[in-house]
Amino acid sequence: MPDPQLFDARDGLWAFDDLLAAGDDPRDRVTLGEGMTPLVDADAGRELSGDAGSEAAPWNASFKLEYVFPTGSFKDRGATATLTRARELGVERVVEDSSGNAGAAIATYAARAGMAAEIYVPADAKESKLRAIRRAGAEPVRVEGSRGDVTDACVATLDDRERAWYASHAWNPAFFEGTATVAYEIALRRDWNAPDAVVTPLGHGTLFLGAYRGFRRLERAGWIDEVPRLYGAQAAGVAPIVRALRGPDAADPDGTVNAAADGIQIAEPVRDRQIRAAIDATGGDALAVTEAAATRELDRLHAAGFYTEPTCAVAPAALRTLRERGEIRPDEDVVVPLTGSGLKG
Numbered sequence: 001m002p003d004p005q006l007f008d009a010r011d012g013l014w015a016f017d018d019l020l021a022a023g024d025d026p027r028d029r030v031t032l033g034e035g036m037t038p039l040v041d042a043d044a045g046r047e048l049s050g051d052a053g054s055e056a057a058p059w060n061a062s063f064k065l066e067y068v069f070p071t072g073s074f075k076d077r078g079a080t081a082t083l084t085r086a087r088e089l090g091v092e093r094v095v096e097d098s099s100g101n102a103g104a105a106i107a108t109y110a111a112r113a114g115m116a117a118e119i120y121v122p123a124d125a126k127e128s129k130l131r132a133i134r135r136a137g138a139e140p141v142r143v144e145g146s147r148g149d150v151t152d153a154c155v156a157t158l159d160d161r162e163r164a165w166y167a168s169h170a171w172n173p174a175f176f177e178g179t180a181t182v183a184y185e186i187a188l189r190r191d192w193n194a195p196d197a198v199v200t201p202l203g204h205g206t207l208f209l210g211a212y213r214g215f216r217r218l219e220r221a222g223w224i225d226e227v228p229r230l231y232g233a234q235a236a237g238v239a240p241i242v243r244a245l246r247g248p249d250a251a252d253p254d255g256t257v258n259a260a261a262d263g264i265q266i267a268e269p270v271r272d273r274q275i276r277a278a279i280d281a282t283g284g285d286a287l288a289v290t291e292a293a294a295t296r297e298l299d300r301l302h303a304a305g306f307y308t309e310p311t312c313a314v315a316p317a318a319l320r321t322l323r324e325r326g327e328i329r330p331d332e333d334v335v336v337p338l339t340g341s342g343l344k345g
Helices: 009-019 075-088 101-113 127-135 147-156 173-179 181-189 206-220 240-246 272-282 291-303 310-325
Strands: 039-041 062-065 093-097 116-122 139-143 164-166 197-201 229-235 285-289 334-338
Touching: 009 075, 009 181, 039 181, 062 181, 075 101, 075 173, 075 206, 093 101, 093 147, 101 116, 101 127, 116 127, 116 147, 127 139, 139 147, 173 181, 173 206, 181 206, 197 206, 197 310, 206 229, 206 272, 229 240, 229 272, 229 310, 240 272, 240 285, 272 285, 285 310, 291 310, 310 334
Parallel strands: 062 334, 093 116, 093 164, 116 139, 197 229, 197 334, 229 285
Antiparallel strands: 039 062
């Protein structure tokens, strides 16, 4: 096993530079010191606090606080790797389509790199997320229609923009190099022991697939014994992976769309097959979380001191359901990334 002391946490996620297919030359790295987010006991101190969520069963898990990144979401993992790769290629302008967090991350890291950026967003994107894009010097382009229409509008501009580069969080392989570091950090903090299971929100699968690739890479290198089971929590009513695996009733359990989880309302994830393959390979699953369940869980998170955005509440809510079903036993070791900050709400 590698010595954890060989990895300097002061380098952030770039401590794992030998595992990343970008940034070989440190001078090319576009970084804001991101990574090495806290991994904490979700229930520490709750038995004494008398908080509003204390009547609920304990999470019995570790939370990875991904909302403490520079732009307030885990998307900075992918953005630092993606903009680093763009700099290596001599890119001058990037374009991206996003419901919010990825756009803010790409815009911010493009600004750090001195590159121009255009971010295409749904017409109903939250103003708080648009402010982050604007403050980084990029102008969000609102697009009416479905999430797929936003992507189509973004891609259609590539032929019209000289030297524009598609810095997509869903398509660009460099982005997944960055999100794979969540697995490296989890394993490092646990002395190279993987948890039994990891539960993440699931839209396009950027964190889910990044975690899978990272853990699989560590397993193949002999650094961990096995890849944890991976579970994806989708928004009820917009849960295509759940629909494919368990049918329409499971994907739409209460007949309404989980509007609170706007960050993962992806009807056609571009890496659908890869997501399902990762679930199959790890013995995991996907489940749809209703707005009511997500809202209850968000209140519990806030009462326990985890000030997250609504979308990321689907993951701990899913964990409760998985334990109730017996898919995750009470004695199993689980990590849940909390993916976005409530300060953007």
